[in-house]
Amino acid sequence: MKYLTSIATAALLMFAVNVPSYAGELAKVHEDADxxxxxxxxxDTPTRRGKTSLCKNCxxxxxxxxxxxxxxxxxxxxxxxxxxxxxxxxxxxxxxxxLYCNDCHQYEVxxx
Amino acid sequence: xxxxxxxxxxSLLSASSYAANYTKNVDVVVIGSGASGMAAxxxxxxxxxxxxxxxxxxxxGGSALYIEGTFAxxxxxxxxxxxxLTKDWAYKNHMEFNHGFINGPLMRKWINRSDDSIKWMExxxxxxxxxxxxxxxxxxxxxxFKDGKGVEFVQKMEQSFTKNGGKIYTETPATELVYKDxxxxxxxxxxxxxxTYTFNAKGGVIVATGxxxxxxxxxxxxxxxxxxxxxxxxxxxxGDSIKWWEETGARLEGMxxxxxxxxWLYGKxxxxxxxHPEHTTVYSxxxxxxxxxxxxxxxxxKRFIDESQAPLWHNTGPAVERVGNGYFAVFxxxxxxxxxxxxxxxxxxxxVRVGHKLDLLDEGIEVGQKEGWLVKSNTIEGLAKKMGxxxxxxxxxxxxxxxxxxxxxxxxxxxxxxYVRSMDKPPYFAxxxxxxxxxxxxxxxxxxxxxxxxxxxMKPVGGLYVVGCEVGGVYGDSxxxxxxxxxxxxxxxxxxxxxxxxxxxxxx
Numbered sequence: 377m378k379y380l381t382s383i384a385t386a387a388l389l390m391f392a393v394n395v396p397s398y399a400g401e402l403a404k405v406h407e408d409a410d411x412x413x414x415x416x417x418x419x420d421t422p423t424r425r426g427k428t429s430l431c432k433n434c435x436x437x438x439x440x441x442x443x444x445x446x447x448x449x450x451x452x453x454x455x456x457x458x459x460x461x462x463x464x465x466x467x468x469x470x471x472x473x474x475l476y477c478n479d480c481h482q483y484e485v486x487x488x
Numbered sequence: 489x490x491x492x493x494x495x496x497x498x499s500l501l502s503a504s505s506y507a508a509n510y511t512k513n514v515d516v517v518v519i520g521s522g523a524s525g526m527a528a529x530x531x532x533x534x535x536x537x538x539x540x541x542x543x544x545x546x547x548x549g550g551s552a553l554y555i556e557g558t559f560a561x562x563x564x565x566x567x568x569x570x571x572x573l574t575k576d577w578a579y580k581n582h583m584e585f586n587h588g589f590i591n592g593p594l595m596r597k598w599i600n601r602s603d604d605s606i607k608w609m610e611x612x613x614x615x616x617x618x619x620x621x622x623x624x625x626x627x628x629x630x631x632x633f634k635d636g637k638g639v640e641f642v643q644k645m646e647q648s649f650t651k652n653g654g655k656i657y658t659e660t661p662a663t664e665l666v667y668k669d670x671x672x673x674x675x676x677x678x679x680x681x682x683x684t685y686t687f688n689a690k691g692g693v694i695v696a697t698g699x700x701x702x703x704x705x706x707x708x709x710x711x712x713x714x715x716x717x718x719x720x721x722x723x724x725x726x727g728d729s730i731k732w733w734e735e736t737g738a739r740l741e742g743m744x745x746x747x748x749x750x751x752w753l754y755g756k757x758x759x760x761x762x763x764h765p766e767h768t769t770v771y772s773x774x775x776x777x778x779x780x781x782x783x784x785x786x787x788x789x790k791r792f793i794d795e796s797q798a799p800l801w802h803n804t805g806p807a808v809e810r811v812g813n814g815y816f817a818v819f820x821x822x823x824x825x826x827x828x829x830x831x832x833x834x835x836x837x838x839x840v841r842v843g844h845k846l847d848l849l850d851e852g853i854e855v856g857q858k859e860g861w862l863v864k865s866n867t868i869e870g871l872a873k874k875m876g877x878x879x880x881x882x883x884x885x886x887x888x889x890x891x892x893x894x895x896x897x898x899x900x901x902x903x904x905x906x907y908v909r910s911m912d913k914p915p916y917f918a919x920x921x922x923x924x925x926x927x928x929x930x931x932x933x934x935x936x937x938x939x940x941x942x943x944x945x946m947k948p949v950g951g952l953y954v955v956g957c958e959v960g961g962v963y964g965d966s967x968x969x970x971x972x973x974x975x976x977x978x979x980x981x982x983x984x985x986x987x988x989x990x991x992x993x994x995x996x
Contacts, residue, residue, distance in 0.1 A: 447767045
């Protein structure tokens with residue numbers, strides 16, 4: 377049991393170090409709205425990424441955003457022609473967000 | 489303390505137990521959503537097989553998003569254009585090109601079905617707007633997708649697949665095959681949100697993971713140099729299947745073969761140099777300079793090839809590898825003017841077409857100097873110094889080239905005289921190019937139903953199929969660019985073959 381205690385304490389300490397700093401703008405917005413770890417991650421102590429289905433619980437299925445023109449096509453980064461992309465592919469919350477599209481494209485888009 | 493430790497331990501236990509484990513019984517699991525995986529999934533679901541499609545990346549499409557067009561012969565499009573190329577011609581061409589080092593029966597089956605697959609795609613809403621070639625008087629087998637991109641193809645396959653009940657799991661790599669009594673009976677996978685899945689596959693597992701071009705360690709292991717730029721996705725094609733071939737004792741062939749595509753702007757992501765033929769860009773126009781048939785110079789200051797071979801990547805790629813995997817395309821001010829006003833003589837694939845007038849060339853020259861892949865000088869000596877090559881050797885190369893231009897005869901290589909040009913009007917320019925590659929082309933030997941064969945007895949591993957660019961026995965030592973669009977065509981057709989075999993096996 378002592379052994380288990382030390383593992384558990386060590387794990388807790390490690391976790392304590394990694395507690396989200398809420399440095400990101402998106403994290404702050406969620407914190408201010410009283411969103412808890414559980415609401416996004418499904419557990420009080422997050423063990424994995426936030427679930428898209430849990431994002432949709434509050435935000436709905438589709439958030440309308442501004443479209444823009446690139447050459448011959450109209451682009452809406454919330455309506456990918458390459459399959460359904462998980463919210464957290466771009467919106468990182470506890471670290472700077474990145475536009476996943478730009479793995480291949482070169483769009484100039486600011487995202488929360 | 490004891491109470492606290494219990495509470496902590498319990499909370500940790502409850503946290504870890506939250507991760508859901510799902511077990512699903514299906515007929516088919518397709519691993520990978522490139523051209524072969526999409527075709528396999530759509531074909532399987534269409535045949536009534538309960539199918540799941542696993543994709544490691546956040547988006548679907550893989551290398552297929554970068555396809556411009558696809559090979560076929562004896563299609564209605566070709567018939568309407570009086571293109572008389574036949575299936576027999578294509579088969580003989582491919583066998584001769586590869587000196588027979590390929591899977592003849594499978595090649596015959598693929599070529600014979602190529603026209604049917606064009607119809608099959610059209611029935612699913614895929615559109616083709618032209619049948620083109622990259623060569624002067626070349627073989628017009630290349631059926632160009634909408635906008636010269638594979639995007640619509642992927643979308644239409646997805647629509648067909650999901651409409652028929654198929655389910656796609658993105659960010660869900662297959663981590664293990666379930667291999668029991670020498671048969672593959674399922675797949676274990678984990679998704680991006682931590683849920684794990686065991687898929688029991690009654691009919692079979694179709695591996696379409698797209699090879700290992702993004703994995704330098706594996707490239708090294710199988711004898712492919714690692715200093716190529718990569719056209720297409722920069723991650724995902726990591727050789728996830730190699731461990732499965734080892735585990736099941738598959739016979740591998742052609743592991744050293746890859747789809748090299750000669751040179752791109754040095755050190756720059758080739759994806760920046762792709763464009764729509766009606767919307768060319770500074771970078772795509774500048775990359776086209778590396779395809780022009782005038783003067784290519786290696787690090788030693790000498791020419792090394794008949795430059796008019798430029799569109800034949802399977803010839804230029806190895807020649808460029810031999811001189812250090814890069815070269816300089818050199819031209820003078822007359823040629824700069826010619827390419828601006830008369831247009832280029834050789835296409836940069838279908839991204840910048842032959843005859844295209846390089847209206848962005850002057851802008852590109854400025855950008856290239858800033859970014860370090862282009863140098864300019866008013867003297868040959870100055871240019872050689874900026875290129876970092878031996879001045880005397882390069883001067884001799886230029887003197888020789890100017891003599892060839894006057895005589896209309898290339899004394900070194902048998903280049904068509906219409907491409908023999910002088911280098912005598914300053915300023916002079918040199919664009920630095922680096923070889924690139926798209927996909928690896930080796931993998932397990934299969935039968936004509938795409939079943940993976942075992943090394944020990946050349947019998948199929950039960951339930952295990954491989955499709956697309958990671959099938960062995962499709963190529964000898966290089967891609968066959970004289971059957972233009974063959975990689976995607978083989979991918980799409982092999983995907984269908986695997987699905988059809990499973991359906992037949994399950995008597996649906």
